[in-house]
Amino acid sequence: MGIRRTVQYIAGAATTLALLPQAALAAVATTEAPVAEATQAAAEAAGGYVPMAPTPGKGMPVDGGIWFQDQYSPIGDYGSWIHDAILFPLITVISLFVLLLLLWVMVRYRRGKNPTASKTSHNTLIEVIWTGVPVLILLGIAVPSIDLLAKQYESPPEDALTVKVNGYQWYWGYEYPDNGGFEVISNMLDEEEAIARGEPAHLAVDNRMVVPAGVPIRIQTIGMDVIHSFAVPSLWFKLDAVPGRLNEKALFIKEPGVYYGQCSELCGVRHGYMPIAVEALPKEQFEAWVLEQGGELPGSQPTVAASQEDGDAEVDAEAEVTTEGEEPEAANVTAA
Numbered sequence: 001m002g003i004r005r006t007v008q009y010i011a012g013a014a015t016t017l018a019l020l021p022q023a024a025l026a027a028v029a030t031t032e033a034p035v036a037e038a039t040q041a042a043a044e045a046a047g048g049y050v051p052m053a054p055t056p057g058k059g060m061p062v063d064g065g066i067w068f069q070d071q072y073s074p075i076g077d078y079g080s081w082i083h084d085a086i087l088f089p090l091i092t093v094i095s096l097f098v099l100l101l102l103l104w105v106m107v108r109y110r111r112g113k114n115p116t117a118s119k120t121s122h123n124t125l126i127e128v129i130w131t132g133v134p135v136l137i138l139l140g141i142a143v144p145s146i147d148l149l150a151k152q153y154e155s156p157p158e159d160a161l162t163v164k165v166n167g168y169q170w171y172w173g174y175e176y177p178d179n180g181g182f183e184v185i186s187n188m189l190d191e192e193e194a195i196a197r198g199e200p201a202h203l204a205v206d207n208r209m210v211v212p213a214g215v216p217i218r219i220q221t222i223g224m225d226v227i228h229s230f231a232v233p234s235l236w237f238k239l240d241a242v243p244g245r246l247n248e249k250a251l252f253i254k255e256p257g258v259y260y261g262q263c264s265e266l267c268g269v270r271h272g273y274m275p276i277a278v279e280a281l282p283k284e285q286f287e288a289w290v291l292e293q294g295g296e297l298p299g300s301q302p303t304v305a306a307s308q309e310d311g312d313a314e315v316d317a318e319a320e321v322t323t324e325g326e327e328p329e330a331a332n333v334t335a336a
């Protein structure tokens with residue numbers, strides 16, 4: 001009866017796993033978007049910022065995926081290495097070993113084959129082994145995992161670029177205190193528009209969090225109403241955004257790309273509709289984007305526009321940022 005139950009349970013669990021709505025999450029848009037491409041080409045010719053087209057499968061979930069997403073940060077490489085090279089092989093070997101022992105006991109010592117049971121109750125050697133070996137295994141796991149934990153808490157270097165991530169019900173705001181303090185408001189695109197732009201549904205946003213690749217970044221998170229959590233799986237990044245508390249964590253993105261994530265703390269009815277899209281650009285392109293948003297570069301003269309018209313230019317620039325994009329009303333919709 002026990003075995004049958006176990007088999008039923010395993011079969012049930014396997015079915016549940018297979019039916020997980022991976023497809024729903026990984027609705028990677030493969031549709032070509034000629035209109036979007038034409039617009040992109042035109043804007044590129046004009047030298048302006050154009051949202052980068054995502055690479056299918058990079059920085060986003062994939063159909064049927066049950067493994068970690070490919071990692072694009074050094075800490076992500078290390079973390080997934082611990083999983084792939086240490087934890088996963090180890091649990092596989094231990095599970096198979098225990099399964100073999102169970103099968104061996106069930107067959108070799110069944111009543112028919114072994115009518116007179118042994119009265120042995122102690123065996124010092126075996127007891128020392130089955131205590132010592134697990135201790136060594138746990139110590140072996142503890143060393144790299146505590147190391148990973150410590151690395152995840154390492155402070156960003158002093159010259160890191162600061163991006164302040166504000167969690168709102170139910171959208172994100174990205175503030176750039178090192179670049180004049182402008183804020184980019186980021187709302188989810190609806191499904192048709194995301195697919196039309198060649199982006200994954202439910203993950204694409206109107207205005208992305210744009211950052212430089214290959215330089216250290218200091219992410220600060222805060223909740224403006226309730227607790228949210230800023231999480232991007234392919235960057236091995238998750239940090240809660242708590243009201244009244246500024247959390248800080250280092251982020252380093254190895255290469256340019258678009259990396260998607262989601263709010264990972266239940267924050268209300270539209271918790272599932274406040275995705276994150278991080279666009280990492282080469283440093284010069286990032287700086288061009290900052291100037292285009294009306295921001296300034298640290299250590300440099302104020303931008304031409306700002307020096308010409310003083311305060312007015314900055315106010316205008318900020319207003320432009322927050323209302324930019326074709327769907328500014330999305331913010332109102334979510335707030336209603």
Ligand SMILES: [Cu+2]
Nearest residue numbers: 228229263267
């Ligand atoms: Cu949230």
